[in-house]
Amino acid sequence: MVIGICGGGNIAHSLIGLLGSDSSNEIRLLTRKPNEWQKQICVINREGEDLIGKLDFVSDDASQIISKCELIILALPSQARESVIKQIAPFVAKNTWIGSFPGMGNFELICHKHLPLSEKNIRIFASQRVPCIARVSKYGEEVVMTSKKDSMAVATLNPNLIEEISTLLSPLFDMQILPLNNFLEVTLSTSNPILHPARMYALFKDIKADEVWGENPTFYESWNLESSEILIKMDEEVHTLLDKIPFDLSGIKPLLEHYDSANAEELTQKLSSIQAFKGLLSPMKKMDKGFVIDLESRYFIEDISFGLILIKDIAHLFSINTPTIDQVIYWAQDLLNKDYLLAGKLEGVDCVDLLLHPSFSISSPEEFLNFYQ
Known part of the structure; x- marks a missing residue:
């Protein structure tokens, strides 16, 4: 072939x-x-x-x-x-x-x-x-x-x-x-667009973009309970959206089920011990005096700007409230010096650079469903 x-x-x-x-x-x-x-x-x-x-x-x-x-x-x-x-x-x-x-x-x-x-x-x-x-x-x-x-x-x-x-x-x-x-089981997959932002928020939410760290922490091996709790909340918001869509989307499993975990504690243990993730570092870059957040990392650009925000876009179409997802987006856009989310809506000036549904002539639940049915 x-x-x-x-x-x-x-x-x-x-x-x-x-x-x-x-x-x-x-x-x-x-x-x-x-x-x-x-x-x-x-x-x-x-x-x-x-x-x-x-x-x-x-x-x-x-x-x-x-x-x-x-x-x-x-x-x-x-x-x-x-x-x-x-x-x-x-x-x-x-x-x-x-x-x-x-x-x-x-x-x-x-x-x-x-x-x-x-x-x-x-x-x-x-x-x-x-x-x-x-x-x-x-x-x-x-x-x-x-x-x-x-x-x-x-x-x-x-x-x-x-x-x-x-x-x-x-x-x-x-x-x-x-x-x-259905293709929506790919589009709304709760993998990297949920997983990476949840961990980054727990890891970096209290520091400034130019703050220097002495070392770059491992991304998964040092995964903590707060990261799991945020991840579970974001995953629950996505599943609230899935329940509103009248298709069989059972191919998107709740993350606790996907990782065979009963609660945040078990999820933390699972994610911090996956052998394939051993040694993977956080999205930081080396500077003369130490490490700073790498805002050009795919964890920010792909998983937030072209991942989590696109999930938020679909949630908005179906009038689904996403308080935890919003919280993470507000934090990320402040770091990135972007205006995406304003008062819970994707109406910031920098949304023009994103692949939001209106740019594909989809601006209602009916138009969205017609595309995927």
Whole structure:
């Protein structure tokens, strides 16, 4: 199969290693830094055998990469997807599958806006979470994978196509594909857009943006009870929203259930002891005198500006109050020096830079539901 990968981060490296290790696949990479990639990508697997994935073509020119692809996977931050989708749109072939790993951040709305879906029978899918946990050790050459999932939950924009994409992806990734009921089970997933902001709020809420720390704390190993309590409250607000939407969204499990925990204490113990998360540091950057919050980290830009705020946008459509989510957004926008949320509504001047639903001509619950039914 001819597979196109768009991106250059941890997941892109991992996908090339995983999929390129099968000689029957041709791997084509669209990236901003084509000259920094080797012909092969090594996956150092902490849980099994290492892999070598071949990279057949690499370019920053979409016309050189995309037209021959049968399957295209975006492994990009949420804020980068629209520009890349617009870049590849003229070159996507008929009957191509296009997916995002993961897919929250209004990926499906961007595709609907910029891709000729009907004219070329382009099929859209996305995963609820990433297929593995990995970190680049040598850019364009080597990635360390600390955990490859046994299964991956996937949704399609057209629910009738879920069996087809599941059958396609399962042997490619050598894992069980769990079909989701509706694409909203990706869009409203309570993974990183809830998980990371809850922890950051508990960790940083009482300090200034330029305050210097002597060390950078671990993000998960030092996870505390307050982080869990905030996370649970935010998760409950999302599930209040889910109860208002008349679709089967049972594929979004309450986080206590997802992490097999009965309460905040057990959730704290669980999150602080996950082996794949060991050693992951908080979003801070090294300065001469110590560490300060990294406001350009994906934990802020992707998980808040293009994650949590988009969940808030949907909650507003359905008139759902989200006091804890609002609290975290107010804190984050003050740090970022942005005006998003005003008096509980996303009416700040900086909302123009976000992918809110009105920019996709969706401004009522009825228009929203019509898109996903």
